[in-house]
Amino acid sequence: MRRIQVHRLVGVATILFCIFGGFMIIGGNIKLLWKPMEMVIIFGSGIGGLLLGCNISHLKALGSQLKGVFKRSRHTKAFYQELILLNFELIRLRSAPSGSKQVEKHIENPATSDIFKKYPLILAESILMVFIVDNYRVTTLGQVSAHELDDSMDAEIEAITEELNHPNAMLNKLGDAFPGFGVLGAVMGIILTMQSIDSDISMIGMNIATALVGTFLGIFGCYCVCFPLSTALKGDVERSILPLYMVKQMLVTAIAGKPPLLCIDAGRRMIEMEEKPTFSLIESWTLKIDDRRKNDKDARA
Numbered sequence: 001m002r003r004i005q006v007h008r009l010v011g012v013a014t015i016l017f018c019i020f021g022g023f024m025i026i027g028g029n030i031k032l033l034w035k036p037m038e039m040v041i042i043f044g045s046g047i048g049g050l051l052l053g054c055n056i057s058h059l060k061a062l063g064s065q066l067k068g069v070f071k072r073s074r075h076t077k078a079f080y081q082e083l084i085l086l087n088f089e090l091i092r093l094r095s096a097p098s099g100s101k102q103v104e105k106h107i108e109n110p111a112t113s114d115i116f117k118k119y120p121l122i123l124a125e126s127i128l129m130v131f132i133v134d135n136y137r138v139t140t141l142g143q144v145s146a147h148e149l150d151d152s153m154d155a156e157i158e159a160i161t162e163e164l165n166h167p168n169a170m171l172n173k174l175g176d177a178f179p180g181f182g183v184l185g186a187v188m189g190i191i192l193t194m195q196s197i198d199s200d201i202s203m204i205g206m207n208i209a210t211a212l213v214g215t216f217l218g219i220f221g222c223y224c225v226c227f228p229l230s231t232a233l234k235g236d237v238e239r240s241i242l243p244l245y246m247v248k249q250m251l252v253t254a255i256a257g258k259p260p261l262l263c264i265d266a267g268r269r270m271i272e273m274e275e276k277p278t279f280s281l282i283e284s285w286t287l288k289i290d291d292r293r294k295n296d297k298d299a300r301a
Helices: 006-025 036-053 056-067 077-095 099-108 126-141 146-164 166-195 201-240 242-255 260-268 279-300
Strands: none
Touching (some): 006 201, 036 201, 056 166, 056 201, 077 099, 077 126, 077 242, 099 126, 126 146, 146 166, 166 201, 201 242, 260 279
């Protein structure tokens, strides 16, 4: 089970404490901010606008990404180790005589492949698996230059990134709209106040306060909800596509004719500093694979 990103929960708690706690500390009554119908008008209008302006696939993607916003990334050191070693085995197999045919056997059905089955963390990543399989298949179909493959993979990553960024763009636009919805709620409150202008002064003051709560809710929804969540989703997308760039670097380097160890080092260099293994460490990983391969041959002999 993925662990929680505690710092994001701390961020939520900090926002709530500083705004609502600060309001209470200076003598405000928190009940004054509880205006259910203002919330319905402002947040309901915002959600309605979101539903109107987006297609269903983007809404599903938004829901999926929001579910994981407080969870840590699946891309741990163990994940990157599996990604590096999977590509090492595929690149080494490809460089052998009739290697392209051997690679093709593995990418035709990765779920039953002896190589892919050793790396369950990679098999669990659907977008990454499609990317790996499709681009390794391209290299088995005929002669392709490193430059051509580089351009093709860059274009594919750009398209994937654009698709994954739709949810944070939607939240960003919703955040831009919330202050306007807050003004809408405030104007409606002022209209009600003007209808009862001959009422007691305390009643007029209460109606104006309710109208101002609408403005507050719009600003709160913008700067304390939508914008922070949009930024978080964008950062998560950037981290999620990093493995695609790693695969691109490793495969393009392989097409350029470099040894398998240098190919996986090209991918290693793209990992974030916190998770990046050293060159000597990935070399030790490959030596263990070689030892295991040798032992398997001896056992069959």
